[in-house]
Amino acid sequence: MYMYVLKRVLLVIPTLVGAAALVFLLMRLIPGDVCVIRLGSSGGTFDPKAVALCHEELGLNRPIIIQFFEFMWGFMTFNFGTSMWSAKPVTTEIWARLPVSLEIAILGTVVANLIAIPLGVISALRQNSWLDLFVRVFAIGGIATPSFWLGIISILIVLDVTSAVFGKAWMPPIDYVPLWEDPIRNLSMVILPALTIGYRYSAITMRMTRSAMLEVLREDYIRTARAKGLVHRLIINRHALKNAMLPVVTLIGIEFAFLMGGLVVTEQVFNLNGVGRLFVQAVQNQDYTLTQALVMLTVAVFVFTNLIVDLLYAWLDPRIRYS
Amino acid sequence: MMRKALFAAAMGLGLSVAATPPPAQAQTPKRGGHLTYMIPADGGPSLDGHRETTYAVLHATAPFYSTLVRVNPDNPSSTTDFTCDLCTEMPTPTDNGLTYTFKIRKGVKFHDGEPLTAHDVAASWNKIVNPPKGVASARYANFKMVESVSAPDDETVVFKLKFVTLSFMPALADPYGYIYSKKRLDQDMHWYEKNILGSGPFKLDTFTIGQSVKGVRNPDFYHPGQPYLDGFTAIFAPKQSVRVEAIRADRAALEFRSMPPAAIEQLKKELGDEITVQSSDWNCGNVLTPNHKAKPFDDVRVRKALFLAIDQWKGAQALSRIAIVKTVGSIVFPGSPLAATKEELEQLAGYWPDIEKSRAEARRLLKEAGQENLTFEMLNRNVDQPYLIVGTWLLDEWRKVGIKATQKVVPTGPWLDSMRSGNFTVALEANCQNVVNPIADVGRWLPYDVEQENFGGFLDPTMVEIYNRMLPETDMAKARALMRQFEKRINDEAHQLMVTFWYRQVPMRSYVKGWKVSPSHYLNQTLANIWLDK
Numbered sequence: 001m002y003m004y005v006l007k008r009v010l011l012v013i014p015t016l017v018g019a020a021a022l023v024f025l026l027m028r029l030i031p032g033d034v035c036v037i038r039l040g041s042s043g044g045t046f047d048p049k050a051v052a053l054c055h056e057e058l059g060l061n062r063p064i065i066i067q068f069f070e071f072m073w074g075f076m077t078f079n080f081g082t083s084m085w086s087a088k089p090v091t092t093e094i095w096a097r098l099p100v101s102l103e104i105a106i107l108g109t110v111v112a113n114l115i116a117i118p119l120g121v122i123s124a125l126r127q128n129s130w131l132d133l134f135v136r137v138f139a140i141g142g143i144a145t146p147s148f149w150l151g152i153i154s155i156l157i158v159l160d161v162t163s164a165v166f167g168k169a170w171m172p173p174i175d176y177v178p179l180w181e182d183p184i185r186n187l188s189m190v191i192l193p194a195l196t197i198g199y200r201y202s203a204i205t206m207r208m209t210r211s212a213m214l215e216v217l218r219e220d221y222i223r224t225a226r227a228k229g230l231v232h233r234l235i236i237n238r239h240a241l242k243n244a245m246l247p248v249v250t251l252i253g254i255e256f257a258f259l260m261g262g263l264v265v266t267e268q269v270f271n272l273n274g275v276g277r278l279f280v281q282a283v284q285n286q287d288y289t290l291t292q293a294l295v296m297l298t299v300a301v302f303v304f305t306n307l308i309v310d311l312l313y314a315w316l317d318p319r320i321r322y323s
Numbered sequence: 324m325m326r327k328a329l330f331a332a333a334m335g336l337g338l339s340v341a342a343t344p345p346p347a348q349a350q351t352p353k354r355g356g357h358l359t360y361m362i363p364a365d366g367g368p369s370l371d372g373h374r375e376t377t378y379a380v381l382h383a384t385a386p387f388y389s390t391l392v393r394v395n396p397d398n399p400s401s402t403t404d405f406t407c408d409l410c411t412e413m414p415t416p417t418d419n420g421l422t423y424t425f426k427i428r429k430g431v432k433f434h435d436g437e438p439l440t441a442h443d444v445a446a447s448w449n450k451i452v453n454p455p456k457g458v459a460s461a462r463y464a465n466f467k468m469v470e471s472v473s474a475p476d477d478e479t480v481v482f483k484l485k486f487v488t489l490s491f492m493p494a495l496a497d498p499y500g501y502i503y504s505k506k507r508l509d510q511d512m513h514w515y516e517k518n519i520l521g522s523g524p525f526k527l528d529t530f531t532i533g534q535s536v537k538g539v540r541n542p543d544f545y546h547p548g549q550p551y552l553d554g555f556t557a558i559f560a561p562k563q564s565v566r567v568e569a570i571r572a573d574r575a576a577l578e579f580r581s582m583p584p585a586a587i588e589q590l591k592k593e594l595g596d597e598i599t600v601q602s603s604d605w606n607c608g609n610v611l612t613p614n615h616k617a618k619p620f621d622d623v624r625v626r627k628a629l630f631l632a633i634d635q636w637k638g639a640q641a642l643s644r645i646a647i648v649k650t651v652g653s654i655v656f657p658g659s660p661l662a663a664t665k666e667e668l669e670q671l672a673g674y675w676p677d678i679e680k681s682r683a684e685a686r687r688l689l690k691e692a693g694q695e696n697l698t699f700e701m702l703n704r705n706v707d708q709p710y711l712i713v714g715t716w717l718l719d720e721w722r723k724v725g726i727k728a729t730q731k732v733v734p735t736g737p738w739l740d741s742m743r744s745g746n747f748t749v750a751l752e753a754n755c756q757n758v759v760n761p762i763a764d765v766g767r768w769l770p771y772d773v774e775q776e777n778f779g780g781f782l783d784p785t786m787v788e789i790y791n792r793m794l795p796e797t798d799m800a801k802a803r804a805l806m807r808q809f810e811k812r813i814n815d816e817a818h819q820l821m822v823t824f825w826y827r828q829v830p831m832r833s834y835v836k837g838w839k840v841s842p843s844h845y846l847n848q849t850l851a852n853i854w855l856d857k
Contacts, residue, residue: 031744032736038368039461040739040776042376043607043753048775050459057457085368087516088532096532155568169593171572174361174565175535175558271558271565273534281365281533286736 005311012303016296020075023295024068027288033060034084034286058084071292081289085282090293093278100176101274103186104193104266105259111198112205113252119202120209120248121241127214135206142203151196151269158192174271193270197263201255208251212244219243245316253309254302261298352551352837356855361560361569361578366533369516372499373451374459378844381498382579383536383557385848387434388501388521391425391444391480392492394758396852399841400603402659402759405496409444409522409545410480420487420797425480431545433504434526445474446505448482450512451497458512465494465763468794486795489802493760498845524550524851533559544851551837551854570598570830576855577831580844581605583647583708590830599833601840604649605825606656606764607755609713612819616780617748624692626817629749630673631685632724637678638716639823646709649826653810654765656842657824660799661761661806671814685724698727702747704738713822714751742778750778754821757845761806762794768813779818786812 035054055061059070074081080090123135155171162170172189179186216222217240225235264276275294282290360382367380372388375381392413395404407413410425417424431439452469454460468491470483484491501521507514519527524546525538539554558575560566567586569575571593582590590598613620613629620626635651643649653671655662668674675681689695703714714730721728728749733741741747756764767774769790770783789812793805813819829840834857841847 030736032738032740036739036743037736039376041735042378043755047461047464050461053457053459086366086532087369093532096534152564155564159568159572163593169572171568171574174560174569174574175556268562269564271560271562271569273531273559277365278533284734284736 001314005307008307008310012300015303016299017072017075019299020072020292020296021068023292024071024288027286027291028064030286032286034058034288035060037285038085071289075292075296080293083282083287083290085285085287085290090290093290094275094293094297097273097275097278099178100272101260101263101267101276103179103190104197104263104272104274105256107190107194108197108201108259108263109252109256111194112201112255115198115202116205117209117248120206121213121236123206123210124213124217125236135210139203139206142199142201142206145200146265147196147200148265148269150200151193151266154192154196155269172270176273189270190272193263193266193272197259197266201259204255205248205251209244209248212247213240216240216244242316246313249312249316250309253305253312257298257302257305260301261294350836350856352548352852352854353856354551354854355553356551356857358552358555358835358850358853358855359558359575360555361558361566361575363561363563363566363578363580364559365561366559370519371513371516372501373447373454373503374461374516375499376461378580379559381845382848383559384501384519384521385498386523386525386538386555386850387519387527388523388849389431389439390496390498390500390502391448392496393498394496394841394846396847396849397839399839399847402493402656402842405492409439409502416487418483421484423482423484423491425482427478427480428545429478431522432543433522434520434541435504437504437506439502439504439522440477441474441480442477443505444480444502445472446508447501447503448472448480450503450508451500455512462494462497462499464766465490465497465760487797488762488795489797489799490760490762490794493758494763496758498757498843498848524849525552525555528554535559546851549851551852552850555850570594570832573832576835577829579829579848581647581825581827582830584644584828587828587830597833598830599835600828600830601838602829603827603840603842604657605647605827605844606757606759606842607753608648608652608824609710609822610752610754610819611717611822612742612750612752612779613817614745614748614750614778614780615818616745619692619694619697620748622692622694623817624688625694625697627672628685628688628692628694628697628724629721629726630814630817630820631675631681631688632726633673633717633720633820633822634678634681635674635823636676638720642709642712642716642823643826646712647825647828648709648713648823650824652824653821654768654813655761655806655810656756656759656764658842659759659761661803663807663810667807671811672817673814673820682724689724689726695725696727697725699729699748701728701730702738702741702750703730703732704751704753705732705734709823709825710751710753717751717822743776745778745780747778751822752778757843759842762802765806765809766790768809768819770818777819781816781818783812783816783818786816786818 035051039050059067082089083093119135123132126132159169159171172192173185176189177185222240225239261275261279263274264280267274267277279294282294362379362382364379367375367377369375370384372384390408391410392405393408395406398404409427411428414423414425416422427441427444433439449472451460452463452466452472454463468484468486468488470485473481503515504520524541524544526541528537528539530536536557540550566578570590587600613626615621639649639651650657653663653668669676689697704710718728742750754767770781770786771777772782773787789805789809793802796802796805827840834855836856837852837854
C-alpha cells in the first residue's frame with residue numbers, strides 16, 4: 001500500500017511539469033501583457049518608457065526561452081516567483097485566499113452530501129413513486145440552474161423577505177472574517193454560498209447515488225440478505241449503501257477538487273475573496289506567474305484528491321488492494 | 324504683473340461644471356462613526372500612488388496621505404479652485420511666473436511619529452517629476468514644465484519652471500501626488516509599493532489582500548477638527564450586483580465611482596429618501612479612433628463620414644437613460660474655461676445640429692471616396708458601461724448612412740494590444756483624466772511622434788505646432804483661441820472624435836454627509852470631510 005501511495009505521489013511531478021509547460025505557452029499566446037493593462041486600462045495616457053521599465057522589471061523583455069527555463073527552474077526549486085501584477089510572492093497571494101475557498105468547498109461539499117445521499121437513497125428505494133419524481137425534478141433543477149443566477153436570486157430573496165418581515169433589508173456581510181475570529185459573522189457570510197453550491201452539486205451526487213443504489217439493490221447478495229430475514233434498515237445501511245458509495249465517492253472527490261478553484265462566479269456574486277476570483281483576475285491581468293501557479297495548484301488538488309479517493313476505495317471495498 | 328493678474332484670474336475663475344449638489348447641509352458635522360464603502364474593482368497592483376493609474380489604488384490609499392495642494396474638497400466640481408493641503412497658502416508665482424515657493428505647515432507628522440518637512444515634500448515630488456532610473460512615475464510627462472524641485476529649508480519647497488503654463492497648478496493638484504517620507508525613499512525607492520505610511524487623515528489599521536482596507540482616525544491630523552470619522556473600511560467589490568445589494572442592506576454606505584442609471588433607479592425605488600444621488604459630468608469619455616494606416620481610413624473623407632453620421636446631441640440624451648454618458652463635448656472637458664461652447668461645437672463634424680444635413684454630407688463623402696458600401700469591424704472593449712452600449716449605438720448610427728459595421732469585443736489586454744500594434748481599422752477607446760487640466764489633457768490627441776500612445780497612426784506637424792504655442796500661453800483668451808484651432812485641426816483632418824462624455828452618478832446612504840461629487844472619481848477621496856448623520 002505504501003509503495004502504491006509513493007508511486008502515485010511521484011507521478012504527480014510529471015503531471016505538474018506538463019501542466020506548467022502548457023500554461024506557460026498558452027498564456028503567452030494571448031495578445032497584450034500585464035504592463036500595458038496595468039498602465040493603460042484606466043483610459044488615461046501613459047508613458048511608453050513606463051511600459052518598457054515594467055517589462056524590464058518583470059523580465060518580459062528577455063527571450064521567451066530564457067523566461068521558460070527560469071520559470072521551470074523556479075518551479076523545480078519550489079520558488080513560484082512573485083505576482084507580475086502586485087509584486088507580492090505568489091504564495092502570499094494564494095495563501096490569503098485559500099482559507100476562503102477551502103471553507104466554501106468543505107461546507108459546500110457537506111451541504112451537498114447531506115442533501116444528496118439521503119435523497120438519493122430514498123429516491124432509489126421509492127423508485128417511480130411521487131417521492132422519486134419530486135427528488136428527480138429537484139435534482140434536474142440543481143443541474144440546470146446557473147449558479148450565478150441562483151446566487152443572485154438567493155441574496156435578493158433574503159433582502160426582500162427581511163425587508164418585508166422586519167422592515168429593513170438584510171444581507172450577509174460582504175467582507176470575510178475567518179471562522180476563529182468571529183464564527184457568527186463568518187458563518188452568516190458563507191452559509192448562502194454553501195447552500196447555493198451545495199444544491200447544485202447535490203443534484204449530481206443525488207442522481208449518482210440513486211442510480212448506484214438501484215444497481216446494488218438488484219444484486220443477488222441483497223436478495224439473499226432479504227431472504228435471510230435481515231431488517232430492511234440493516235440491508236440498506238450495511239450492505240447496499242456501502243457498495244453503492246464507490247462511484248459516489250469518486251464524484252464527491254472530483255466535485256471537491258473542482259470547488260477548490262472553480263467557484264469563480266459564486267465568489268464574485270457573494271464577494272468572496274477566494275482562489276477562483278484570484279484566478280480570473282490573474283488571467284484578465286495576464287499575470288503569468290500567478291496564473292501558472294494557480295493552474296499547478298488546481299492540478300495538484302485534483303491529483304491528490306483522486307489519490308485520497310482511490311485510497312478510500314480500499315477502505316470501502318476490502319476486495320480492493322493496492323500492491 | 325500681467326502674469327500675476329492672469330494667474331489670479333485663472334485661479335479665481337472657479338467655474339463650476341454641471342453638478343447636482345448635495346442637499347443643503349446646515350448641520351454641524353458630527354464626530355464619530357465608521358464609514359464602510361466599496362471599491363468597484365479588485366485590488367490594485369502596488370500601493371504606490373506615484374506609480375499607478377488605477378482608481379482601485381487611489382480609493383484604497385488616498386485617506387492615508389497628504390498632498391501639497393488639492394482641488395478644494397468643499398468645491399470639487401470647480402475646475403480651477405485649488406487650495407492648500409500641506410502648504411500654508413497658495414503662493415503667488417515670482418520670477419515672471421517661473422518660481423512657486425510653498426511654505427509647509429509646521430508640526431505635521433507621519434503616522435509613525437516622524438516629522439514631515441519640506442524635504443519630504445521635495446523628495447516626493449522629485450520622485451514624481453524626475454524619477455530615478457528603475458523607478459516608475461506614471462504621470463511624469465505632465466510635468467515637462469518643471470525644471471527643479473528643492474527644499475532650501477525645513478518649511479519651504481520651491482518649484483522652478485522651464486516655462487510658464489496654465490497647466491502647472493492643475494497638474495500639481497494631482498490626487499496621486501502623495502507625500503512620502505524622504506527617509507523611507509532614501510532607504511528604498513520602492514518601499515511605498517508595498518507599504519503605506521502617510522500623514523493623512525487616517526492611519527492604516529489593516530490591509531487584507533484583495534479583500535479590504537481599514538483605517539482609523541489620525542488624532543494628529545493638521546486640519547482642525549478633521550477627520551470626523553473614527554475610521555473606515557473599504558471593501559473591494561468588483562461585481563455591481565453586490566454593490567447595489569450592499570447599499571440596499573446598508574452593508575456599505577456607497578461606492579465612490581459611479582453606477583449606471585438602472586442601478587440608481589433600483590436603489591431609489593427600494594430606499595426612497597434613505598438614498599441620495601450626486602451627479603456630475605465626468606472627465607472621461609470614449610474616443611473614436613480610425614486607424615490612419617488602415618485603408619480606407621487613410622482617406623480623410625471616409626474618416627469624416629464616420630463622424631458626420633453620428634447624432635451626438637440626440638444620442639447622448641437617449642443613451643443617458645441606460646448608460647453612464649450624457650454630455651456632448653469635444654476634446655476639452657465641458658464646463659472648463661477652455662471648453663467649446665455649444666455654438667462652437669456645432670461648427671465641427673460630428674456635432675452639426677442638423678443631422679440630416681450631416682448624414683447627407685457623410686453619404687456624399689463616402690460616394691466621392693468610392694466607399695458607398697463601406698464595411699468594417701470596430702474594435703471595442705468587453706465592458707458594458709459604457710463601451711458596449713456606445714459601440715452598439717455607433718453601429719446603428721453608421722447604418723443610417725449605409726455603412727455596415729460590426730464590433731469585435733475583446734478583453735482589456737487584447738484590446739490595448741491591438742491598438743498599440745495597429746491591428747485594427749477603427750477602435751473605440753477611452754480617455755479618462757483626473758484633475759481637469761485642459762492643456763495637459765488634450766496632449767493625448769497629439770500625433771504619435773509626440774504622444775506615442777495615440778493609436779490613430781497619424782502625423783500632423785500643424786497640430787504639434789499649435790499645441791506648442793498653446794502650452795506656454797497664459798493669456799486665457801489667447802489660450803482659448805489656440806485650443807479652438809487645435810480642436811478644429813483634429814476635426815478637419817478627422818483624426819479622432821470624442822463620443823460623449825461620461826456622467827457620474829454616485830448613490831449613497833443619506834446619512835453620509837460632507838462629501839461632494841466632482842468631475843473625476845480620482846478626486847476628493849481622503850474622506851477627511853465626511854461625517855455620518857446617524
